[in-house]
Amino acid sequence: MAGADNPDVPAEGGLVAELEQMTEAELAEHQAEVAEAVAPDREIQAEVGQTLLEVDDVTVRFGGLVALDAVSFSIRRGEILGLIGPNGAGKTTCFNAMTGVYRPSSGQVRLEGEALGKVSKHGITQLGVARTFQNIRLFGEMTALENVVVGTDARHKTGVLGALVRSARHRREERDAVDRSMALLEFVGIADRAADKAKNLPYGYQRRLEIARGLATEPKLLCLDEPAAGFNPQEKEELMGLIRKIRDDGYTVLLIEHDMKLVMGVTDRIVVLEFGKKIAEGLPAEIRENPAVIAAYLGVPDDDVA
Numbered sequence: 001m002a003g004a005d006n007p008d009v010p011a012e013g014g015l016v017a018e019l020e021q022m023t024e025a026e027l028a029e030h031q032a033e034v035a036e037a038v039a040p041d042r043e044i045q046a047e048v049g050q051t052l053l054e055v056d057d058v059t060v061r062f063g064g065l066v067a068l069d070a071v072s073f074s075i076r077r078g079e080i081l082g083l084i085g086p087n088g089a090g091k092t093t094c095f096n097a098m099t100g101v102y103r104p105s106s107g108q109v110r111l112e113g114e115a116l117g118k119v120s121k122h123g124i125t126q127l128g129v130a131r132t133f134q135n136i137r138l139f140g141e142m143t144a145l146e147n148v149v150v151g152t153d154a155r156h157k158t159g160v161l162g163a164l165v166r167s168a169r170h171r172r173e174e175r176d177a178v179d180r181s182m183a184l185l186e187f188v189g190i191a192d193r194a195a196d197k198a199k200n201l202p203y204g205y206q207r208r209l210e211i212a213r214g215l216a217t218e219p220k221l222l223c224l225d226e227p228a229a230g231f232n233p234q235e236k237e238e239l240m241g242l243i244r245k246i247r248d249d250g251y252t253v254l255l256i257e258h259d260m261k262l263v264m265g266v267t268d269r270i271v272v273l274e275f276g277k278k279i280a281e282g283l284p285a286e287i288r289e290n291p292a293v294i295a296a297y298l299g300v301p302d303d304d305v306a
């Protein structure tokens with residue numbers, strides 16, 4: 001496995017120094033190579049705008065509490081969809097119903113037309129839905145690079161036997177995984193700390209590492225649960241740039257976020273939940289003017305809104 005002694009991992013600062021010495025043309029070519037490595041599945045771009053995932057009349061109950069009440073919406077390929085609503089509105093429950101953590105009490109979630117009701121959490125990841133968590137969940141004792149390499153496992157084709165005998169395919173997959181993981185770390189802007197243990201990374205780096213790990217599974221849909229929590233305004237600005245870059249690289253993104261400015265600034269469309277029900281759906285400009293949304297947020301300070 002990759003690690004501090006692995007020759008594939010550049011020495012701290014090595015990559016940054018290398019990039020600084022490149023001409024503009026070399027840098028552009030290098031960035032195109034990184035983008036290609038990050039999203040190898042280019043065909044997804046051809047289908048931008050088609051429905052990727054449908055939440056169809058989904059209800060989730062916890063005993064007597066209806067956390068999600070007959071909610072329906074679609075996520076289209078190539079868009080950044082914002083899922084917002086006051087505290088307790090049902091956003092995380094919706095994420096959990098989409099990613100197999102909870103099973104809907106009724107209704108269906110479908111990915112590319114395939115019902116996910118009986119698919120395991122791992123199976124849903126393999127079908128192409130990745131997520132990050134409100135509370136960061138990294139392998140603290142592993143390096144940043146190793147955390148991302150682990151994420152690529154969802155795509156490996158070699159079975160246990162192939163891995164045990166270290167077949168040629170297994171070795172190639174391992175090499176490709178390290179290369180792609182390095183490209184992902186560079187893509188999210190933390191390649192200079194690839195060899196550091198995750199637990200020793202600054203908070204903002206850990207959040208970016210979670211995103212890199214999600215992208216490592218080559219998801220059709222990347223779900224981000226409050227990725228800007230705890231960020232200062234400049235970090236939020238940079239995160240918005242990264243989320244746009246992910247979308248521009250061909251991915252589809254679902255975003256739960258508490259910061260209204262960030263949500264309005266980065267999303268293509270927004271779905272609003274309140275008390276488990278969908279109360280609005282539309283373009284950011286429409287949502288901002290929507291009377292039901294304004295009423296739902298009345299009295300909620302600007303930076304506590306999502």
Ligand SMILES: Nc1ncnc2c1ncn2[C@@H]1O[C@H](COP(=O)(O)OP(=O)(O)OP(=O)(O)O)[C@@H](O)[C@H]1O
Nearest residue numbers: 062065066067085086087088089090091092093094
């Ligand atoms: N596992 C659970 N068991 C019981 N009730 C739950 C569970 N998960 C969520 N709930 C309840 O369901 C409702 C919706 O919660 P959810 O966490 O989905 O809201 P949210 O919009 O993500 O809120 P926040 O912005 O505070 O994270 C809340 O009333 C919550 O207390």
